[in-house]
Structures are given as structure tokens and as C-alpha cells.
Amino acid sequence: MNILLTGGAGYIGSHAVVALAAAGHTPIVLDDFSNSHPQVLERLRRLLGVPVRCELGSVADVTRTRALMERHQVHAVIHFAAYKAVGESVSAPLKYYDNNIRGLVRLLQAMDAAGCRNIVFSSSATVYGQGGTMPIAEDAPRGHTNPYGHTKLVCEEILGAVQSSSRAWRVAILRYFNPAGAHVSGLIGEDPGEVPNNLMPYVSQVACGKRPYLVVHGDDYPTPDGTGVRDYIHVEDLAAGHVRAVEVLADSVEGFTINLGTGQGHSVLEVLHTYEEACGREIPYRVGPRRPGDVPTCWADVSRARALLEWRATRTLHDMCVDAWRWQSRNPEGLRRPAPVRPEPATQRLFWPGRTEIPYASPREPRGLAGIGWRPGSAWDWEKSIRWQLRPRLTGEHP
Numbered sequence: 001m002n003i004l005l006t007g008g009a010g011y012i013g014s015h016a017v018v019a020l021a022a023a024g025h026t027p028i029v030l031d032d033f034s035n036s037h038p039q040v041l042e043r044l045r046r047l048l049g050v051p052v053r054c055e056l057g058s059v060a061d062v063t064r065t066r067a068l069m070e071r072h073q074v075h076a077v078i079h080f081a082a083y084k085a086v087g088e089s090v091s092a093p094l095k096y097y098d099n100n101i102r103g104l105v106r107l108l109q110a111m112d113a114a115g116c117r118n119i120v121f122s123s124s125a126t127v128y129g130q131g132g133t134m135p136i137a138e139d140a141p142r143g144h145t146n147p148y149g150h151t152k153l154v155c156e157e158i159l160g161a162v163q164s165s166s167r168a169w170r171v172a173i174l175r176y177f178n179p180a181g182a183h184v185s186g187l188i189g190e191d192p193g194e195v196p197n198n199l200m201p202y203v204s205q206v207a208c209g210k211r212p213y214l215v216v217h218g219d220d221y222p223t224p225d226g227t228g229v230r231d232y233i234h235v236e237d238l239a240a241g242h243v244r245a246v247e248v249l250a251d252s253v254e255g256f257t258i259n260l261g262t263g264q265g266h267s268v269l270e271v272l273h274t275y276e277e278a279c280g281r282e283i284p285y286r287v288g289p290r291r292p293g294d295v296p297t298c299w300a301d302v303s304r305a306r307a308l309l310e311w312r313a314t315r316t317l318h319d320m321c322v323d324a325w326r327w328q329s330r331n332p333e334g335l336r337r338p339a340p341v342r343p344e345p346a347t348q349r350l351f352w353p354g355r356t357e358i359p360y361a362s363p364r365e366p367r368g369l370a371g372i373g374w375r376p377g378s379a380w381d382w383e384k385s386i387r388w389q390l391r392p393r394l395t396g397e398h399p
């Protein structure tokens with residue numbers, strides 16, 4: 001399928017590009033780079049071996065978005081494009097209501113005009129408000145504690161109304177919990193800009209010396225160590241969830257709403273100490289006051305995702321920390337500098353839904369690569385090995 005990814009150059013979007021290509025789909029990116037970096041396109045080219053189709057533009061431009069979808073014969077849209085900083089949404093709510101809600105409405109108008117009515121929407125666990133009984137299921141009461149969460153809630157309501165208006169519309173709403181980690185190659189990851197909004201990139205910046213210490217917001221919550229507990233999900237698992245969602249949606253007669261998480265909570269101090277193990281460094285921290293609106297615990301009920309999508313998160317918190325540290329240590333300036341010529345070789349495994357597990361290790365000692373032309377003692381192209389592993393195995397091809 002030809003899949004349009006709005007905001008596809010961002011953190012989650014770029015990983016979804018890789019996952020979709022690995023699954024045999026054709027990703028097309030629409031991004032205005034207001035919240036991302038064009039340099040990611042070259043890194044994606046290095047990962048995939050071919051340039052990524054990308055058009056500079058905004059979803060608010062209905063005419064241009066419609067033309068893009070018609071030109072590429074788009075089958076479905078994954079809508080990532082949105083502002084997402086909770087703190088900024090409190091200080092600049094109109095900016096968030098205008099961009100996030102108006103942007104979705106304009107996108108839906110363009111889709112309707114182009115005759116493409118399958119959409120996967122990037123929502124958030126923030127729509128559960130103050131939470132409730134853990135783990136949180138999709139039918140739990142919804143609410144919001146900040147303007148950002150409110151925009152996601154309103155967007156869900158809009159999508160529900162559009163889907164109810166015509167059987168031609170099929171909508172998948174994916175409620176993320178806490179994305180973390182980076183691509184195993186170290187070529188793409190989270191580049192938060194000046195001040196990180198999420199825990200993992202903040203810890204990463206402290207670990208590499210960009211910040212003196214981590215501020216832990218509250219250590220008096222009713223949790224085992226007193227710090228807040230969240231459901232952290234590896235961004236590659238999250239990307240795989242999008243692949244399954246868009247595939248299942250194509251064969252569905254109606255839409256669905258699904259949590260994407262691991263179903264397991266980790267405290268702030270658990271994340272910090274696991275990251276210390278991953279990077280081999282002590283990470284200093286100080287305890288500060290609670291932040292308004294923060295809830296003590298929040299993790300997902302993932303039973304619906306397992307049943308409907310036949311998907312589950314496979315990577316651990318340690319995997320997230322290892323991959324985040326690889327990304328941070330090799331890209332201390334994020335995406336503002338060219339990618340390293342030779343990324344640090346990975347020693348893990350690649351997974352994607354419905355595909356074979358591909359083991360790989362050092363460029364000097366590739367394992368599990370029999371039959372693709374590698375001979376002991378020959379030079380090994382690390383990027384070529386990654387590209388080979390990203391190809392659908394059924395083709396039998398290798399670069």
C-alpha cells in the first residue's frame with residue numbers, strides 16, 4: 001500500500017517510515033519541518049537504500065494535500081503531524097488548538113476530496129486524564145489535564161463523528177503511552193531540541209554531559225520508590241504497531257481504538273538506574289516538587305492490541321536505554337549534524353510484524369547471513385547489512 005505519513009520526518013514518524021518499508025509498503029512523507037529536521041531524510045535514505053518520497057508542506061493546505069494523495073495514489077494516511085509539548089500547550093493553548101484540531105479537519109477534507117478515507121490517528125494516553133484503575137483499558141473514562149491532551153480528545157471526537165457519517169470512512173485511533181528509545185542503527189532517534197519534554201531524552205542529555213543533573217518531579221507518590229510510574233514503549237515497537245494498524249484497517253469494515261504500550265509500568269528511578277547500566281555512567285539527579293497534573297501511575301491494558309492487531313511490544317526497558325544511549329552518544333547534536341559515517345554496530349535483533357527475525361551483530365562477524373554473498377575475511381558494508389535486513393525476506397533479495 002501507498003501510505004501517507006503527515007509529520008513523517010518526526011521522531012515516531014521516521015521510525016514508522018522504516019517499519020512500513022520493511023513490511024513492503026511505500027511510505028510518502030508530508031512535513032513542514034516546523035517540529036522536525038530535514039536531515040532525517042538522508043539518514044532514512046541510508047537505512048532504506050533508496051530516497052524517501054517527501055513533500056514539503058502543511059496538512060492545512062487542502063488543495064496541495066489532495067493533489068499529493070491523488071498523485072501518489074495513497075491508500076491510507078497515518079496522521080502524526082501535531083504539536084506535542086504539554087508545558088507549551090499550557091502557555092500557548094491557542095497555538096495548539098489551531099494546529100492540532102484545525103490541521104486534522106483540513107486533512108480530513110483533503111482525504112475526502114481525494115477519495116482516500118482510511119486514517120490511522122496518533123492519539124495519546126493523555127486522553128485518560130487523571131487515569132483510574134490500572135491498567136487502563138480503551139473503554140476507561142476520558143478527560144484531560146492540559147490543552148495538549150484536550151486537542152487529542154477533541155480530535156478523537158471529530159474522527160468518531162466523521163466515521164459515523166459514512167461507512168466509507170475507517171478510522172484507527174492509537175493511544176500511545178510513553179515512546180522511548182531509538183532505532184537500533186543509531187541513525188535516527190528523538191531530537192527534542194533545546195529542552196526535552198520527555199524523561200528518556202532528558203536522562204540521555206545528562207548522561208552525555210549536556211545537562212548537569214536530572215530533576216525528578218516528586219518522590220512522595222504512592223508507588224514503591226515514591227516516583228511516578230509510566231508505561232514506556234520502544235519507538236520501534238510503536239512503529240510496528242502502526243504497520244499492523246494500517247494493515248488491519250484496510251481489511252476491516254469499521255474502525256477501532258487501541259492502546260499501544262507494554263502493559264508494564266516503570267518508575268522514574270527505575271528508568272534512571274536502568275539507563276546507568278546501559279551507558280556505564282552515574283547519572284546525577286535532584287528531587288523537585290510535583291508537577292501540576294501529573295498522575296502517580298499510568299500503564300496500558302494491551303489485551304485489545306494483542307487480540308485485534310496480533311501485536312505486542314517485544315523490547316524491554318533495558319533495550320530502550322541501550323538504543324537511546326547509542327543514539328545520544330553518536331549524535332550529541334541530534335539531527336543538526338551529519339550522521340556518523342560508520343554507526344556503532346548493533347548486537348541485537350530486528351523484528352517486524354509478520355516477518356522473519358533477523359539476527360545480526362558486528363560488521364566484522366556478521367551472523368545469520370549465509371546465502372547473501374558474504375565470505376569470511378571479506379570487507380563488510382554495515383549500511384548494506386542493515387538495508388538487507390530491512391527487505392522483506394520473501395523476495396530473497398539482498399543489496
